[in-house]
Amino acid sequence: MKLRLVHIAHARSGDKANRADIGLFAWEPLGYALLQQHLTPERVAAHFAHLMAQPGAEAVERYELPRILAIKWVLNDALGGGAASSLRSDNLGKTLGALMLRMEIDVDEAAGAAAVQAALQAQQAL
Numbered sequence: 001m002k003l004r005l006v007h008i009a010h011a012r013s014g015d016k017a018n019r020a021d022i023g024l025f026a027w028e029p030l031g032y033a034l035l036q037q038h039l040t041p042e043r044v045a046a047h048f049a050h051l052m053a054q055p056g057a058e059a060v061e062r063y064e065l066p067r068i069l070a071i072k073w074v075l076n077d078a079l080g081g082g083a084a085s086s087l088r089s090d091n092l093g094k095t096l097g098a099l100m101l102r103m104e105i106d107v108d109e110a111a112g113a114a115a116v117q118a119a120l121q122a123q124q125a126l
Contacts, residue, residue, distance in 0.1 A: 001106070001107060001108075001109045001112045001113075002104045002105070002106060003034070003104060003105050003106075003107050003112045003115070003116070004101070004102065004103070004104050005024070005035075005039075005100060005101045005102070005103050005104070005105065006101040006102065007115075007116045007119060008026055008027060008030075008031030008034060008035070008115045008116060008119045009024050009025055009026050009027065009031055009035060009101065009119075010024075010025050010027070010101070011023060011024050011025065011097030011098070011100055011101050012025075012097055013093050013094060013095070013096045013097030013098075013100070014093045014094060015079055015093025015094065016093075017079075018076070018077055018078070018079050019074055019075065019076055019077075019078065019079070019093075020048075020051075020073075020074070020075040020078045020079055020093035020096050021072065021073070021074055021093060022072070022073040022074075022075070022093075022096055022097050022100050023070055023071075023072050023073075023097070024039070024070060024071050024072075024073065024097075024100060025068065025069060025070045026069040026070070026119075027069075027118070027119035027122040027123060028069070028115075028118045028119055028121075028122040029069065029118075030111070030114055030115040030118045030119075031069075031115045031118065031119050032066070032069040032070075033115075034105065034107055034111065034112070034115050035071055036064065036071070038105040038106070038107060039071065039103075039105060040057075040062075041057040041060040041061075041062050042057045043103075043105070044060050044062075044073055044075075044100075044103075045057045045059060045060045047099075047100070047103045048060075048075055048078060048096070048099070048100075051075070051078045051079075051096075052075060052076075052077060052078045053077035053078070054077055059075065059076045059077060059078070060073065060074070060075055060076070061073070061074040061076070073100070075096070078093075078096075079093060
């Protein structure tokens with residue numbers, strides 16, 4: 001099944017100079033396992049290729065934070081030179097977390113359904 005990340009995770013993002021920083025947080029461990037398995041630097045680079053000066057996995061850094069069910073992503077040379085240099089009219093890195101949540105991953109039907117259900121239960125428990 002195709003699973004949109006917004007159904008199993010939430011995100012925060014920002015920027016520093018010409019680098020975007022995206023924190024992707026799973027709602028619960030089943031979703032985190034899917035993120036770890038299916039969200040690769042190559043996949044993230046392909047999703048953000050239209051923004052990156054030199055698209056490719058070598059421009060993407062991945063940092064796993066299992067104790068908080070998160071993966072931090074750094075996209076290098078992704079902001080048109082940074083706020084002082086860019087002609088882009090949006091808030092640069094601030095909007096990229098929402099863009100990442102629109103990404104879809106291909107997962108096993110049963111695993112995807114279980115992760116979505118667990119994420120909904122985790123959100124309702126807040």
